[in-house]
Amino acid sequence: MRARALVLVATLASTVALAGDNKAESDKLFGEGLQMFTQKDYNHARMKFAEAYSKYPSPNSLLNLARAEQLMGECVDAVLHYRAYIALPENPRISSFDRGSATIKLNECLAKIGRVQVNAPRGAHVTIDGLARVWTPGEPLDVPAGQHRIDISFENLTKSRTTSPGEGEVTSVQWEEPKPPEPPPPVKPPEVVKPPEPPPPPVVETRIETKIVEVKVEKPPEWKKETKWPTGKVVSAIGLGVIAVGSFIAAPSFLAASLSNARDADNLSKQLGSSFCNPTGPNVNSPQCIQLQGLRGDQSTFGALSATFFVFGALSIVGEIVVLAAWPNVHPLVTATGDGFSFRF
Numbered sequence: 610m611r612a613r614a615l616v617l618v619a620t621l622a623s624t625v626a627l628a629g630d631n632k633a634e635s636d637k638l639f640g641e642g643l644q645m646f647t648q649k650d651y652n653h654a655r656m657k658f659a660e661a662y663s664k665y666p667s668p669n670s671l672l673n674l675a676r677a678e679q680l681m682g683e684c685v686d687a688v689l690h691y692r693a694y695i696a697l698p699e700n701p702r703i704s705s706f707d708r709g710s711a712t713i714k715l716n717e718c719l720a721k722i723g724r725v726q727v728n729a730p731r732g733a734h735v736t737i738d739g740l741a742r743v744w745t746p747g748e749p750l751d752v753p754a755g756q757h758r759i760d761i762s763f764e765n766l767t768k769s770r771t772t773s774p775g776e777g778e779v780t781s782v783q784w785e786e787p788k789p790p791e792p793p794p795p796v797k798p799p800e801v802v803k804p805p806e807p808p809p810p811p812v813v814e815t816r817i818e819t820k821i822v823e824v825k826v827e828k829p830p831e832w833k834k835e836t837k838w839p840t841g842k843v844v845s846a847i848g849l850g851v852i853a854v855g856s857f858i859a860a861p862s863f864l865a866a867s868l869s870n871a872r873d874a875d876n877l878s879k880q881l882g883s884s885f886c887n888p889t890g891p892n893v894n895s896p897q898c899i900q901l902q903g904l905r906g907d908q909s910t911f912g913a914l915s916a917t918f919f920v921f922g923a924l925s926i927v928g929e930i931v932v933l934a935a936w937p938n939v940h941p942l943v944t945a946t947g948d949g950f951s952f953r954f
Contacts (some may be wrong), residue, residue, distance in 0.1 A: 635665035642673060651677045668694060668703050672711060684718035685751050691715040723774025724749035725759060729784035733763040749779050842936040849929040856922030860915045867911035874904035 642657030658674035661667065675690035694711050697703060726749045727735055735744040737757055742750055756773040759782045770782035878886075878901060886898040 631664035635661045635667060635670065638664065639667065639670050646673065646677060651681045655681065668697055668700060672707065676714065679714060679718055684722045685753055688715060688718045688722065688751050691718065720777045721754070723752050723754040723776065724779040725752055725757065725772055725774060726779055726781040727759065727761065728781060729761045730763050733761050733784065736760045838938055839936070842932060845932045846929055849925045849932065853922045853925035853929065856918040856925060860918035860922060863911045863915035863918065867908050867915055870904045870908035870911060874901055874908060877901050877904065
């Protein structure tokens, strides 16, 4: 299969110059290849696409050739043709989507094959498993994953190497013979350590000392109980105080707004006359009467809000007084004090 792929690539390179006169035949072969590709006959589809490309170098034939080889499992050949497609110059028949799709498929193939980096003198000839390969220093060679024999020939001397790259791996082979591992350093015999001499027996000296111990009796502590407000009492007192302050600030504001609307309504009513906006009269829907009704309505609304906030403020003050007077305090802290010290429990 590998030999046949190389023959196909050589055929492509040798027939591109004559492709311009065979476009019709190339289109026919391409259509047959598409039909076989649809039937999942990838081997025959591959041959049709290769022959179509040899008749006329259409980018579509090259892309479908690479795709058929990929689906056959011939990813090494597919990588060669994907790269050739991506390297084509700008062409109206190659969209950026097609070029990007080919790049994705190329990476899929590269993940399934191995690559071998050959480190040899420039001008050396390389064969892999008996097949000559075009080798450029510094560029890895694509191979199927698994074990391979690499023959490197240079100046009438051939050296063979064996390597086994896995899928997506790059291994390397060297022209130079690998250096043998350096021998381990000699092991020094353990030094004989002379045991230390035993210390002389200790000298025991007996002394009898008399000490006078002074016992000081401290004054018994005095216990003091501390009073503390519970958290709920503190929060309730602060909340009711805030409500009272806010209510007594808002109530005069709404009262002032209500009085202002009342004055404006009285002035407008005097200007129009007492009977101008009679509900049964003809002027009830006039702009002046609608404005007067709005002022009276705002007067009523603001007056009600003012009274409501006055009531909220008064109730908040009463509630705060009840909380401060009726909510019992707690005694969580007990302090013991004596001469020069204190404890808190």
